[in-house]
Amino acid sequence: MLPASRLEWIQGWGESQGAAAYLFRPSTIGNLQDCLQLARDKKISLVSRGSGCSYGDAALLPEGICLNFSRMQRILAWDPSTGIIDVEPGVSLRRLWRYVLGDGWWPPVVTGTMEPTVGGCLSMNVHGKNNWVRGTFSEHCVEFDLLQADGSLRTIRREEEPELFNAVAGSFGMLGIVTRMRLKMKRVASGMLEVRAVSAPDLETMLRLTDEAKDQWEYVVAWIDAFPGGKKLGRGLLHFGRHLEKGEEPRPEQSLRIENQDLPEELFHILPKSSMWRLLKPWTNRVGMSWINRLKYLAGATIGENALYQQSLAEFSFLLDYVPNWKKIYSPGGLIQHQSFVPVNQAEDVFRRQLELCRKMRLPSFLAVLKRHRPDDCLMGHGLDGFSLALDFPVRAGKRERLWKLVAAMGEMVVEAGGRFYPAKDAALPGEIYRSTFQDGQIEKFLSIKQEMDPEMRLRSLLAERLLGIG
Amino acid sequence: MKKRFKHALVIGASSGIGAALVRQLASEGCRVAALARREDKLRELTRDAGEDQVITRVHDVTAIDEVPALFQEIARDLGGLDLVIYAAGIMRPVAFDEFNTEADLEMIRTNYEGAVAWLNPAAERFGAVGRGCIVGIGSVAGDRGRSGNPAYGSSKAALDTYLEALRNRIARKGVRVVTIKPGFVDTEMIAGIPGLFWVISPEKAARIILKKASRGVREAYVPARWRLVMAIIRRIPSFIFRHLKV
Ligand SMILES: Cc1cc2nc3c(=O)[nH]c(=O)nc-3n(C[C@H](O)[C@H](O)[C@H](O)COP(=O)(O)OP(=O)(O)OC[C@H]3O[C@@H](n4cnc5c(N)ncnc54)[C@H](O)[C@@H]3O)c2cc1C
């Protein structure tokens, strides 16, 4: 019997999906091997789960074993002279940057929140606001240890086995359990960035400014007000950031101290941020959000226009951690995100049609973010030379089906344009649409590696079943 | 039709109300596990709804030792569980002056002990995951100590009290516990018994039961008119009730 006491309801980050699974917290490789054996005995499967920051069903597996890595978050080795660090998979980006910053290093690729684990980051091959410049997470990983479904452990080095390395990275946990990895950090001379804020009155300008900025700034990210149509469609604010260099800051050792990076607890020094979401909650509807987006745009385009200022690395990088629990504004239905990756030339057309369709179906996105990307080497990667548009949608009772239709329709547009999708952000895409973004034979190749490395399909997830039919 | 439940387990599913529940759930797109002793009857359900939709297990609810492992296995094979219905039950005919201990204990084992064996793990699971719905099929016969069938009535009364206690334990965790009290339903159980009235079809009973379950009501008489009747009957003083032929 599986211990009934381990059964828990586990949700994707967006809280629009969940499943009951047996939660185990291994602390050693031996524990993980026991879990594999237990799964084999009970004829069930396992899923790895980092911090559960994937929006949808990537780390969900009904009735399976869910591996939580919160007891595998040790820093195994750190060399401040080279920036090489060995870590266990449960180490979060938060722990990572806090560990290395004092020595003048920073993780080269970080996500919009600092919660994800390095295991989750490698398995989804995440990107940052500097994707154009630095590529994805796996490009800064030198090697990793993989516990395979048969219980054997092997080290995979990018230099030695690039093909296998790039098949495992970005394969959302389907080829094995990452138990250790070696990462290379990025040198920084200061804990501060120089940031420029500008506004764009429409989509065309927005894309042009983003594209121009990518060669001059390390970080480029844009927020779009997804509510207006017509000439204002695609308007928004852009933020560019670059690390301060040696000599630009009088006392860099100050800004490199983690205490000086901590995000403030209060907003405007008075409002405790932990309850901010409560203030936002009453506005979480079409009309309210349209006003919030409009005011944010107008404020940015007037008071903030062309502002140049300094911001700490943590503040700039982890903007989404600014308002803790902000996703609670979407409860009880939760939210989903849809992120389309579209080649440069088609981006304007596709994003315009997507935003118009959202308007037409009366399902506007409450939060929309634009980034610039470059191709990656992963077999199951999502990178391309183009832009991505990430759209957040509330999931409301009675509107779920319509929302799922909208996602499929937006997906079709991406497929036609030769674009890609990012599983970490997806919850609703039909498998056929996802699969048709790959070149001929690519999916088959991945599935044959899966078959070889895990013939009993011991490692599964709802996402892999939905998108690839694994299970 | 909108799917109200995704994965259901019906114990006592080979005929009557249980079988009707399985068919209705399956037609809504719910995956169902159907349990009972008669394999041929269970096979009909799979044949009609498809193996994808209905899985079956031959099981005798008095084999209590089998339950914990079987419960887990079914959740695994269904790929989840959000509804458990205990419909297994027997009513042995007893003559007015007959005292048949073996027949009485058999009813208690099937109607009550089996329910405890199945609904305990269901309550533990649903309580742990903070969601789910448990339905127990009691009977109007459990509302009073009628002279006609002491063990049947008291097995249903015990089930009623047990379900109330379960509800009091786990409702606050988000689990719905629904007590269903049918009047007369046209099934094998009452076939041939004379003088029955307000008899409804098992399909109709199943429709009402699923509606009540999805709303998560605490207790429902099926059909609803029995509520009033039983409210009156429950209030009849014992010394009068003794002389009534009900
Ligand atoms: C607010 C927010 C902002 C975000 N911003 C960005 C962004 O800017 N860029 C970006 O790329 N992504 C972004 N994401 C997505 C997020 O970075 C990814 O979903 C990431 O994978 C989350 O890591 P995790 O540790 O939470 O992993 P989980 O979500 O728990 O798991 C992700 C996948 O990795 C697998 N996995 C986890 N650990 C292991 C392991 N040890 N071995 C094998 N497989 C494993 C899981 O099975 C699963 O398939 C954002 C998410 C949120 C919530």
Ligand SMILES: NC(=O)c1ccc[n+]([C@@H]2O[C@H](COP(=O)([O-])OP(=O)(O)OC[C@H]3O[C@@H](n4cnc5c(N)ncnc54)[C@H](OP(=O)(O)O)[C@@H]3O)[C@@H](O)[C@H]2O)c1
């Ligand atoms: N019909 C009515 O008027 C009426 C009124 C009030 C309450 N009820 C209750 O409704 C429930 C369903 O009865 P029904 O009317 O649908 O009668 P039914 O057709 O006889 O159904 C009873 C079901 O219980 C199963 N069952 C009996 N003993 C079992 C055992 N030991 N192990 C496993 N399964 C067993 C039977 O399957 P197998 O024989 O194949 O095992 C059958 O599927 C019962 O609890 C009954 O008390 C019925």
